[in-house]
Amino acid sequence: xxxxxxxxxxxxxxxxxxxxxxxxxxxxxxxxxxxxxxxxxxxxxxxxxxxxxxxxxxxxxxxxxxxxxxxxxxxxxxxxxxxxxxxxxxxxxxxxxxxxxxxxxxxxxxxxxxxxxxxxxxxxxxxxxxxxxxxxxxxxxxxxxxxxxxxxxxxxxxxxxxxxxxxxxxxxxxxxxxxxxxxxxxxxxxxxxxxxxxxxxxxxxxxxxxxxxxxxxxxxxxxxxxxxxxxxxxxxxxxxxxxxxxxxxxxxxxxxxxxxxxxxxxxxxxxxxxxxxxxxxxxxxxxxxxxxxxxxxxxxxxxxxxxxxxxxxxxxxxxxxxxxxxxxxxxxx
Amino acid sequence: xxxxxxxxxxxxxxxxxxxxxxxxxxxxxxxxxxxxxxxxxxxxxxxxxxxxxxxxxxxxxxxxxxxxxxxxxxxxxxxxxxxxxxxxxxxxxxxxx
Amino acid sequence: xxxxxxxxxxxxxxxxxxxxxxxxxxxxxxxxxxxxxxxxxxxxxxxxxxxxxxxxxxxxxxxxxxxxxxxxxxxxxxxxxxxxxxxxxxxxxxxxxxxxxxxxxxxxxxxxxxxxxxxxxxxxxxxxxxxxxxxxxxxxxxxxxxxxxxxxxxxxxxxxxxxxxxxxxxxxxxxxxxxxxxxxxxxxxxxxxxxxxxxxxxxxxxxxxxxxxxxxxxxxxxxxxxxxxxxxxxxxxxxxxxxxxxxxxxxxxxxxxxxxxxxxxxxxxxxxxxxxxxxxxxxxxxxxxxxxxxxxxxxxxxxxxxxxxxxxxxxxxxxxxxxxxxxxxxxxxxxxxxxxxxxxxxxxxxxxxxxxxxxxxxxxxxxxxxxxxxxxxxxxxxxxxxxxxxxxxxxxxxxxxxxxxxxxxxxxxxxxxxxxxxxxxxxxxxxxxxxxxxxxxxxxxxxxxxxxxxxxxxxxxxxxxxxxx
Numbered sequence: 001x002x003x004x005x006x007x008x009x010x011x012x013x014x015x016x017x018x019x020x021x022x023x024x025x026x027x028x029x030x031x032x033x034x035x036x037x038x039x040x041x042x043x044x045x046x047x048x049x050x051x052x053x054x055x056x057x058x059x060x061x062x063x064x065x066x067x068x069x070x071x072x073x074x075x076x077x078x079x080x081x082x083x084x085x086x087x088x089x090x091x092x093x094x095x096x097x098x099x100x101x102x103x104x105x106x107x108x109x110x111x112x113x114x115x116x117x118x119x120x121x122x123x124x125x126x127x128x129x130x131x132x133x134x135x136x137x138x139x140x141x142x143x144x145x146x147x148x149x150x151x152x153x154x155x156x157x158x159x160x161x162x163x164x165x166x167x168x169x170x171x172x173x174x175x176x177x178x179x180x181x182x183x184x185x186x187x188x189x190x191x192x193x194x195x196x197x198x199x200x201x202x203x204x205x206x207x208x209x210x211x212x213x214x215x216x217x218x219x220x221x222x223x224x225x226x227x228x229x230x231x232x233x234x235x236x237x238x239x240x241x242x243x244x245x246x247x248x249x250x251x252x253x254x255x256x257x258x259x260x261x262x263x264x265x266x267x268x269x270x271x272x273x274x275x276x277x278x279x280x281x282x283x284x285x286x287x288x289x290x291x292x293x294x295x296x297x298x299x300x301x302x303x304x305x306x307x308x309x310x311x312x313x314x315x316x317x318x319x320x321x322x323x324x325x326x327x328x329x330x331x332x333x
Numbered sequence: 334x335x336x337x338x339x340x341x342x343x344x345x346x347x348x349x350x351x352x353x354x355x356x357x358x359x360x361x362x363x364x365x366x367x368x369x370x371x372x373x374x375x376x377x378x379x380x381x382x383x384x385x386x387x388x389x390x391x392x393x394x395x396x397x398x399x400x401x402x403x404x405x406x407x408x409x410x411x412x413x414x415x416x417x418x419x420x421x422x423x424x425x426x427x428x429x430x
Numbered sequence: 431x432x433x434x435x436x437x438x439x440x441x442x443x444x445x446x447x448x449x450x451x452x453x454x455x456x457x458x459x460x461x462x463x464x465x466x467x468x469x470x471x472x473x474x475x476x477x478x479x480x481x482x483x484x485x486x487x488x489x490x491x492x493x494x495x496x497x498x499x500x501x502x503x504x505x506x507x508x509x510x511x512x513x514x515x516x517x518x519x520x521x522x523x524x525x526x527x528x529x530x531x532x533x534x535x536x537x538x539x540x541x542x543x544x545x546x547x548x549x550x551x552x553x554x555x556x557x558x559x560x561x562x563x564x565x566x567x568x569x570x571x572x573x574x575x576x577x578x579x580x581x582x583x584x585x586x587x588x589x590x591x592x593x594x595x596x597x598x599x600x601x602x603x604x605x606x607x608x609x610x611x612x613x614x615x616x617x618x619x620x621x622x623x624x625x626x627x628x629x630x631x632x633x634x635x636x637x638x639x640x641x642x643x644x645x646x647x648x649x650x651x652x653x654x655x656x657x658x659x660x661x662x663x664x665x666x667x668x669x670x671x672x673x674x675x676x677x678x679x680x681x682x683x684x685x686x687x688x689x690x691x692x693x694x695x696x697x698x699x700x701x702x703x704x705x706x707x708x709x710x711x712x713x714x715x716x717x718x719x720x721x722x723x724x725x726x727x728x729x730x731x732x733x734x735x736x737x738x739x740x741x742x743x744x745x746x747x748x749x750x751x752x753x754x755x756x757x758x759x760x761x762x763x764x765x766x767x768x769x770x771x772x773x774x775x776x777x778x779x780x781x782x783x784x785x786x787x788x789x790x791x792x793x794x795x796x797x798x799x800x801x802x803x804x805x806x807x808x809x810x811x812x813x814x815x816x817x818x819x820x821x822x823x824x825x826x827x828x829x830x831x832x833x834x835x836x837x838x839x840x841x842x843x844x845x846x847x848x849x850x851x852x853x854x855x856x857x858x859x860x861x862x863x864x865x866x867x868x869x870x871x872x873x874x875x876x877x878x879x880x881x882x883x884x885x886x887x888x889x890x891x892x893x894x895x896x897x898x899x
Contacts, residue, residue: 101471108467112460114382114632152601181472298461302468307461321382325461380634385459385687388747393776393790396682396692396743401506401523401894402859404541408521409510409890413865415800415833416760416768418676418696418739 010059012052020048022055026062027176029205033058033183036198036215050196057190058183062204065179068098069171071122078169085163092160100158102174109306110151116313117306118151118281122170128279146284177259177305180209184301187211201253209257209301219252253297259304261312262293262332278312289316297328459687502527506857506894513887516580517547534597541612543588548580552709552830553726554809555579557876560721563662565708566651576880581708588614602629616707618647625678638680638694646672650707657730658824661710672702688747698737705731711830713818716811719875723818729829731805737762752776765804766834771797789848794861796841803834808870808882832883837867843890854897861890 010024014037022033033055038047070076077099084093095103109117127137127145148166155162163169183202188211191197201210201220210220262278278290294311298304307325311318322329381389388394397403411417503526510519521544527537551562553573561572564583573579589612596606604627612619623642630637648654653666680694709729715722743756754774761767773795780788805827810816817823843861850856867883 105467105471108463112463178471181468185472299465300468300472302471303461303464306464306468310460317382321460325458327458327461379686380631380684381687382460382632386633387459387463388687389684389690391747393752393778394690394745394747396690396745399504399857399894401504401525401539402857402892404539405506405508405521405523405892408543409863410798413833413863413886413888414768414798414839415762415764415766415803416737416739416758416770416798418678418698418737418741418760 010055012048012055020051020055022051022058024055024059024062026059027066027179027204029176031059031062031204032202034201034203034220036200038196038198050194054187054190054200057186058202061183061186062179065175065182069102069175071170071172078171081161081163082168085165085167089165090162092155092162094159095161096159102171102178103156103161104158105302105306106171106174107151107156109310113310113313115150115152115282116280116287117173117310118149119169119171119173120151120154120167121149121279121281122172123148123166123168124279124281124284127284142284146281149281149284151281173309174302174305176204177207177257177301180204180207180257180301184209184211207257207259207301207305208253210253210255213254219254221252256297256299257301257304258295258297259301259308260293260295261305261308262291278315280313287313287315291318291331291333293332294318294322295330296322499528499530500898502529502896502898504894504896506892509891511889512547513889514884515548516886517545517549517584520544535595537592537594539590539592539594541588541590541592543586543590545584545586545588547584548582549584549708550832551579551581552706552711552729553579553721554712554714554830554877555880555882556712556721557719557880562726567662567664578882578884586614586616588612588617599626602633603627616648616650618649620645623676627680634684636680636682638678638682640676640678640680642676642678644674644676646674646702648672648703648707654703654707655728657705657728658828659728660724661726661728670703672700672704674698674700685744689744691742691744694741694743696737696739696741698739699734700737701734704733704735705729705829706831709829709831711807711828712809713812713816714809714874714877716814716874719873719877723812723816724822727810727816727824727828729831730827731829732764732827735762735764750778760800764834766800766802768798768800789846792845792847794841794843794845796839796843798839798841800837802836802868803829805829806831806834806836808835809877811874832865832867832886835867835883837865839863839865852898855895857892857894857896859890859892859894861892863888863890 008025010022012020012022015021015034018037020033020035020037022035024031035051035054037051039045067073067075068077071078073079077095081093081095084091103119106117106119110119123145124142127141129135148168150167153164154167154169180202183204184200187200187202188197199210199212199214202208213219278287279285280287290312294308296304296308296311298307304327307322307327308329311321311329311331314321319331322331392398407417503524505524506522508519508521508523510517510521512518521541523539523541525537525539527535529535553560553562555573555576555578558575559572560579561570562579562581563570564581566583569583571582590610591612592608592610594606594608596604599605605624606626607624608622610619610621621642621644623640625638625640627636627638629635647669648671649669652664653668654670655661655666656663676696676698678694678696680692682690682692684690706729710726711729712721713723713725713727714720737760739758739760741756741758743754745755746753752775754772754776756770756772758770758772759768760770774792776790776792778788778790780790805825807815807825807828807830809830810824810828812818815825815828841861841863843859845857845859848856848858863886865886867885869883873880873882
């Protein structure tokens with residue numbers, strides 16, 4: 001996304017059911033924060049001020065993480081690493097504590113997934129365009145770009161990062177979920193500081209985390225529907241019947257997080273074979289038999305997001321992976 | 334989300350559920366996964382996934398825990414018994430290399 | 431899907447949805463590993479599930495590529511002591527290993543070995559004292575009546591050096607190469623070996639192939655005795671040599687999250703001098719049992735030996751403890767076949783979930799049984815297989831070395847491991863070894879009342895220390 005010069009301010013509005021709903025745009029997604037109201041929604045009331053403050057904290061934190069790790073901003077920390085690698089090949093660059101934590105987590109996921117999860121795989125975008133068309137890249141082109149992928153070739157010894165020439169990192173697979181968890185941490189701390197610990201739900205473009213159940217003990221009800229009708233194209237896959245829209249369902253979320261990987265709209269169709277947009281960093285080619293989307297419930301949004309991504313990368317084995325984890329999950333094929 | 338988000342997604346948002354009105358997030362409710370173990374046990378597949386190597390990666394699970402001890406034992410038994418050999422290579426255990 | 435609201439409680443112990451089956455083996459290893467790591471990243475309270483997850487710090491440290499080089503030092507001292515004033519060995523060993531951060535490891539190991547004491551010379555006990563010339567030819571030693579003759583001039587110092595290098599060859603293959611030299615005052619050995627391993631199926635299967643060669647130079651005190659010649663006659667040639675080639679093939683299979691097994695096969699072929707220059711046989715009278723005629727002759731073994739061994743090892747990780755069982759079958763073309771059973775139980779004493787960071791006790795049991803070599807003889811009978819004198823006869827091969835006898839060996843040991851943090855660990859191991867050698871049948875005359883093959887009892891103490899730096 002192009003960084004807007006002046007991002008729009010966050011909006012706060014009351015909702016029926018005793019809630020404040022704050023909304024803002026960040027990380028190319030609509031973000032919202034649902035907070036339980038204390039009392040009636042009076043404009044200018046203390047409670048509104050407090051809710052506004054929470055919303056501001058949330059909005060600032062998400063935008064801070066976005067600025068820091070955006071691939072599209074030349075002033076991001078990520079851009080600084082890439083510049084350092086290009087300017088002084090082979091020289092390590094020192095990263096701060098937060099980045100080191102994220103890189104450690106990325107390294108762990110690379111190990112746990114046998115190399116399928118790889119934050120250096122973003123360069124594959126240079127040859128893969130997922131637009132529902134049949135334009136597959138040539139094997140040569142894929143091989144050329146795949147040669148620039150591989151976490152194992154990146155020097156990472158906390159806090160020193162050494163990027164080989166031509167390689168790039170992309171924390172997009174972690175950023176939004178991490179931001180959701182961070183916001184929850186900050187808002188809880190603020191609630192304790194002001195002795196107003198209110199139940200809340202953070203939703204960053206579909207990745208969401210709840211602080212706990214509502215005050216009356218009831219869960220947050222999250223509505224579910226098929227991602228159909230959100231795109232002007234009809235489902236152009238003639239080899240499969242269109243998915244019947246799942247009966248609208250409700251998830252009662254008491255505490256913890258939900259995250260989704262995948263997008264049923266993004267694929268390539270060639271000779272009747274649907275190529276998923278999930279690429280295997282080890283080969284540079286799409287993962288065989290990847291589901292259209294995977295949703296996982298987990299204690300933290302970061303974990304839910306990583307598990308759903310790792311499941312997608314397993315292809316045919318997505319369900320087996322998730323079943324073994326003992327966490328609620330939904331797979332759409 | 335996937336490591337390879339190529340186009341911004343704009344899912345609609347979950348909101349508090351109001352009666353009969355279903356808000357949405359991008360969430361496909363597929364069928365529940367088959368239990369992995371039945372699938373695995375059923376066809377007798379051996380081996381583990383990379384993330385299941387936590388125990389195999391432990392030093393205590395290496396086939397030769399202490400090379401020095403193994404060498405000392407080999408040397409001692411070689412000088413007292415006719416049989417030798419049999420100890421072989423490492424391999425298989427660690428998810429770290 | 432259900433239309434009723436699904437209750438998710440994604441707290442410490444997320445309950446599965448109705449209808450989902452919990453699985454038995456890999457109960458959320460991935461989930462646990464991630465949960466632990468994410469907890470660390472967010473700096474929030476425990477996620478609760480910490481049973482057997484990888485330590486993220488350790489795990490990530492291990493995956494970090496092209497990091498700085500690390501060194502590992504291992505040192506140990508072995509004291510081996512046999513009963514009845516036999517051999518005592520003191521063996522200090524130090525090993526240094528450097529990993530360059532790209533999984534290329536180079537190692538150097540230095541072993542010193544000091545042997546003192548007495549070793550059976552092969553002659554059989556007699557009802558009267560026996561006197562022998564020492565191997566150097568400079569002195570004599572006397573064995574008391576009824577005792578198995580021991581060469582008391584048994585002294586040796588060995589120094590051995592092993593250098594090895596291993597490196598990845600691409601993503602799923604490794605190669606290693608090593609060279610070793612070892613020297614004693616009467617023996618020198620150089621060896622080269624190489625091996626190749628390849629992982630298949632996500633490292634669940636590993637195939638290993640190796641080749642090792644060894645060249646030995648045997649240069650005994652007083653020269654190499656004439657095989658089957660009369661002992662202590664002073665006739666000898668200077669030195670001899672032996673060449674050994676070993677082929678190794680190993681197959682490792684991860685059976686489950688808790689079980690790994692390995693099958694390996696070893697084919698060895700040696701050619702050249704295989705005899706023991708210091709071992710003799712007694713020539714005895716078939717009715718009295720007393721030494722007679724040429725009295726003692728030098729032993730003789732074939733100039734080649736082909737060995738096969740097949741080894742199966744399995745390790746199981748229980749809740750915390752580890753069981754290690756192995757079996758080896760061995761046979762060679764000298765007629766020896768042997769079975770070895772080895773079992774260890776690593777009992778984690780710490781309450782840290784046995785993550786490898788706590789103290790442990792490891793009892794060890796080993797049982798070994800071998801048959802005798804075709805040419806093993808406790809003695810030779812005058813007028814039977816052996817006829818003294820210039821026009822005499824003797825079997826092509828004969829040895830009274832108890833290593834070639836039929837016997838049962840039993841090892842009983844216990845080891846204590848004591849980590850002291852930062853990857854440092856002390857180990858202390860105490861073992862007893864006992865050989866019960868089969869008594870020869872039909873001992874003639876005076877030999878019938880003597881213990882001709884006394885048991886060997888040995889005691890081993892090993893102290894080790896290892897640390898990275």
